[in-house]
Each structure stands twice: as structure tokens, then as C-alpha cells.
Amino acid sequence: MKKDAAPTGQDRIVRRKLSDEVFDRLRAMMASGELPPGAPMPSERDLMERFGVGRPAVREALQHMHTMGLITISHGERSRVNELSADSVLSRVDDVARMLLSSEPEQLEHLKMARRMFECGLVRVAAQAAGPHDIADLRDIVSRQRAETDDAAAFVTLDMAFHNRIAAISQNPILVATSQSLLRWLFQYHGMLLHWSGKEDVTLHEHDQIVDLLEAHDADAAVTAMQAHLDRSNMLYRHH
Template sequence: MSRNSNGQAPDRILRRKLSDQVFERLRDLMASGELAPGAPMPSERDLMERFGVGRPAVREALQHMQSMGLITINHGERSRVNALSADSVLNRVDDVARMLLSSEPDQLDHLKEARRMFECGLVRVATGSATPEDLQDLHALIDRQSACIGDAAQFVTLDIAFHNRIAAITGNPILVATSQSMLRWLFQYHGVLLHWSGKEEVTLTEHRDMADLIGHGDPDAAVRAMQAHLDRSNLLYVHPQGQAAAQV
């Protein structure tokens, strides 16, 4: 192999797929705003002429863009550019995240640890930002949760809504989307365990305490309450391979 004047092997020039190059060009057009959210995509013929490539390269690039959620392809209609948000981006990894959690049981413990750190940070921020409307919403969710004891699925759904509402108080859409994703991934490991745990009233009391502490503006106490709540409730999220040992 020939070497340059420094005695090092020269950098290789890699031949890249045409469809990858078309994809990158289109992605750059979206980033620049030339292809704005909601706008129709150029026709295949226009893209072929613009980039000097054949139809297969254009179609493969468009399929790649659809698989990433960047565009929506409707047969018989012009494809359109999708509006991106933190929630839409994280939704794209839901299936992969669930596969990871199902195939590697240890990842569930890592997720619970990450959620504990994350939600303690959320409740600290929320304690300094909550409005009377925010507090009213939190207490309304607790009342609704109390009214559905015996309906495990609805109880857990409202449990998730309570924690997501705390995230919403931050006003940060990335934090809200991350909270929603974490709880969606945990939900499949909760199931009916909460219903049979006999801890519904404990959960409600803990939620009321957190809402009150947020309202009183005591971030340290709110964080301690969240830590205790998650340390207890995390025992209810069990991977199927460990359910037998967790039934206490």
C-alpha cells in the first residue's frame, strides 16, 4: 500500500450510495426551511432532475425519510414534510426500547434508576414554577384516580398522567416528551400488579403529599417525597422473568 510523505496510509475515498446522498440533500433542505413542515415534497421527476439521479435512488431516499418520520407518503397524493417535535422523535424509538427491555431484563432496573433521577429533578423545577391552575390539575387527577380504585388499567393510566402533569409544569417540551416515553416503556411491566398490591391508598396519599409540597414551594421536601414514592412503586414494575420472586 502506498503511503504519503508522513509515512501514513492515505485516507480512502469511499463510494457512497446515491440514495444516501439524496437523503442528505433533502434533509439539508428541511433543516434550512426550504422544505417546511406541511409543505408538499417535490415530485420524483423534479428530484431526479435536480439531483441528476435515477428514480430508484429517489424512491429509496424517500422511503428512508418516511421510515424516520420526516415525511408522510400517501399513495396517489404528494408526500408531505412532517412537523417534528420532541414527542414525535421519541415515539419513533418506542418499539426498539420495548424490545431492549424485553430482551435484557437488567435494562429495566437501569430505566427505573434513570426515572428516579429524572423525576426528582422534575419535581424540584415544578415546585418553583407551579401555578394555581397546575396545582388544581394535579389534585383533580388525584381525585379521578381515587374514584377508579378497582380498575387497575385506569388507575395506572391516571398515575402516569399525574407524573406527566408534573413534567408539564416545567414548560420544557423535551422534558415532557422524555417523561411520557419513560412511563410508556415502564407501563408494560406494571399491569395488574398495582391492583393486587393493596397499595392504591398509599399511592394516592403520596401523590397528595407531593402536590401539597409543590404548592407550598418546598423543593427539598418535594424531592424527598418523590424519592420515597418511586423507591416504593419501583417494586411494582417487574420484568416477566422476575415476577415470581416479586409477588410478595
């Protein structure tokens, strides 16, 4: 009699942990609306009875949900379902991004390239969609930035505000959150303040030019101006 063939990697059945099953059930309850944002989570005892599992499996699943930002666990209070947004999701990878950029310096060049491609796309959208209120906001940011040339930290904060305000013109929360994350990783984790001094006037001139092109709805010229601005400013970023 012919023996059955040994199972291949694709055929092999992997036994899942009970906590993983509990996690999947709870996530499905959130997706279906049974556990909407802000709702209190069922007690551990209720979950144990509902799923027929022990306390360790429930606690491990809840801790996993807390780590992922799906729920907030407060001592002495019932855990609650978090309100998810693009920003809250992306902000949770900040620590991982910091470790990646610190342990693999070459990743900084990849990040700068990604930002260049991303912002050139954003500025094209902004040139097509910018209204008077958007232009007024951008000019106000540049004006405030011009008043902070002696305060490097304030100047850089307003620089971030300028680029994030361009992203906001898209009215796309995922694009806005991505813009904020890219800038946060670049500005927070690299000692570029030491390399910023003396470039303030050039930066302000480039910002003025970009705003003028957005107001004129000249998408091609705005992209070219943003490319030149980022190619120059990318040289300011250095590792600590």
C-alpha cells in the first residue's frame, strides 16, 4: 500500500493560539459595529464565557489590541475601543521608524526620496485645488516663519506647518497623515538644526515662490519649484 506523501509547507496545518482566535473575534466585532469607537469592552469574565476560553487567552488578546492601538486599557476602569484615524495609525509606527533610521543610516536616503516623490505629487494637487483661504493660510505661515529666523526650533516647526498645510489642501486625511509622519521622522530623528543656520532667507524665498505658483494654479511650475526646494533642503539632514 502506498504511503501518503509527507505534507508540504503549504499543506501543513498550523495550530493557532487561543489568544489569536480571541483577537480575531474581537476585531470582527469592532468591524461590524458591535463594538463601536468609544464603547467599553466586555469584561474579561464575559469574554471568557462567550468564547469558552481561559483568562490568559483573553488577557493576551486584549494586550495585543492595546499594543496595536485598537483599545485603551486603563487600570481600575473598563477598557474602551479607540477611535481610529489615519494619523493615529501612522503615529504608532514612530518608534519603529526611529529604530530603523538609527540602525540603518542608508534608510534616510530612501526616506528623503520618498518624501520628494510624495510632496511633488501633493503640490500638483494643491496647485489644482488651492482656494483663497488656502493661499492666505500659507502666506501667514511664511510671514510667521520670517519673524522666527533667529529661533531655529520655531523656524523648523513653521517649516513643517508650511508643508503640512499644502498637504491639507488635498482634503485627504491619509495624505495629510502621511505628510505629517514623513516630516516628523525627518525633523525629529535627525540633527538638521545644526545645518539650517544661514539658509533661512533662501527657504523663505522658495516658500514664497511655491505659494505664488499655487495661487496661479500653475501645477507644472509648482512641481518644479518644490523639486528644487527639496533637493536643496535634503542636504541639510544629517544623522546625530
